[in-house]
Amino acid sequence: MLNKVELKIEQYIVSLEHAEIYRLYKMLPVGKRLRAKLITYIAGGDLESIKLAAIVEMIHAASLLHDDVIDDATVRRGRDSINAIYGNKTAIMLGDILYSKGFNELTKLDSKIADVISDAVIKLSIGELDDVNISKSFCIDKDQYIKMIYGKTASLMEASASSAAILAGKVYEKYAIYGKNLGIAFQMIDDLLDITATSDTLGKPALHDFKEGKTTLPYIYLYELLDDKDKIKLKNMHKKTLTASESSWVLEQMSNHNIPTICYNEAKVLVLEAMELMREEDEEKLYMIANEMIDREY
């Protein structure tokens, strides 16, 4: 089914009749196509479902192109990013082209579905702005963090699942919660990996997020648990390149206060709720996607 989605995206790109755009598009890494999986698992492999999946993946690719410019990211899924190779301008323009093509094809689907997806893109764009703004200062407001990752990461997954459910005539509320929980948990785990996953070059976690000003959930919880002196110490390290001993101190505090487990468990609660909903609906594949997310060490 994913092959059909790839072919449909390719058709959409080819219909633009522009060799340069086709060439640039082919340079983008394909990724996990998680959103396309959700959509085709929920709504099946008929043409409308394949179109919806292709559109959502084009919109997702557009958002990543702009995200890499905004984050000054030079790598995307192990490859040099488009902005790293061709500069920010090309990444912005290619993103705009994929967005507008996606939106145009969306107007040809059911208007309720077009509304759900385009509304998610508003949330996604606002989430991007919030991410940048929150990173400007040491922010330990958990509600703000959750709202931001919901917009940035979960909104399009929520919309993918619920619009596919609408297409298939299923109970879309359950699928919406499934997509939303999966998206938030996915981002929580991604943020967690920044303090737990060993970097190849450093031999220990890179703590990139904190250096870039992002006070993700682990930092929010750690700050809560530190004593006043250490609170100030942590705050003073925000948005700085940490020395080896500073970074060891952060990791030690994270470990002492059991932060990885706390954060992992919080993500797990969301995923378990998502799994339970899919168990009720007999959606085995969707159940398994969620299960895989928590079925390994972080």
Next chain:
Amino acid sequence: MLNKVELKIEQYIVSLEHAEIYRLYKMLPVGKRLRAKLITYIAGGDLESIKLAAIVEMIHAASLLHDDVIDDATVRRGRDSINAIYGNKTAIMLGDILYSKGFNELTKLDSKIADVISDAVIKLSIGELDDVNISKSFCIDKDQYIKMIYGKTASLMEASASSAAILAGKVYEKYAIYGKNLGIAFQMIDDLLDITATSDTLGKPALHDFKEGKTTLPYIYLYELLDDKDKIKLKNMHKKTLTASESSWVLEQMSNHNIPTICYNEAKVLVLEAMELMREEDEEKLYMIANEMIDREY
């Protein structure tokens, strides 16, 4: 009627419930609202027409935000541009938010109208890419230039006029040609002004376009008319900061070969066709908008 459009845009922005976005939006210059004028003159002042005009102006504002980033422009309608004040990232993000809000509201209108407008945004985005690519080398392909300005400038005006005509149940083909011709002529005249309008700081035309690599219509025609030696001379000046004597030479050649008149007349033909179509339809206001465009010296 334009007041109603401003109010509708403001409502759309307010509905995002985000103080920072509202503040940034209010910093954008309002501009001539040419597209909103076309739409409300064609489709009147009822709610659907006002919504369409507001959506198109939001999309247009989004495209200008990204355009300024891509052109490294620091000024927009006499004010510092958003990218100049807050950096490229904020301009990209605000553009994405206005685009996605515009698209989302578009899905709530008639699907034919949503298709026409979003298709124009594809052309607009591709036109932006073509503009950048063409500027990389000395390009004297007139067809390519016309195709590019059609995408970049005329496509959204064409779509504004034709979608408004669809809304009003009018003969949309004529309105489409009107909008397209107006847009192409508008860009041709804008490009002409770069070689004829006296710059405040320099006391003579700035020739910005050529320095930035843009071989607009005046350069395409001039190159055609120059002898072989001067062809090479002009080509060698492409994309460079011209000395005073080089820039005088270019202006002298433009004048000797009557380029401003040739280009102006070409734009005028398009505008006259647009005017004739509106005369047939008894559209006095639209006739006058076109007339004003050619009723002054360039």
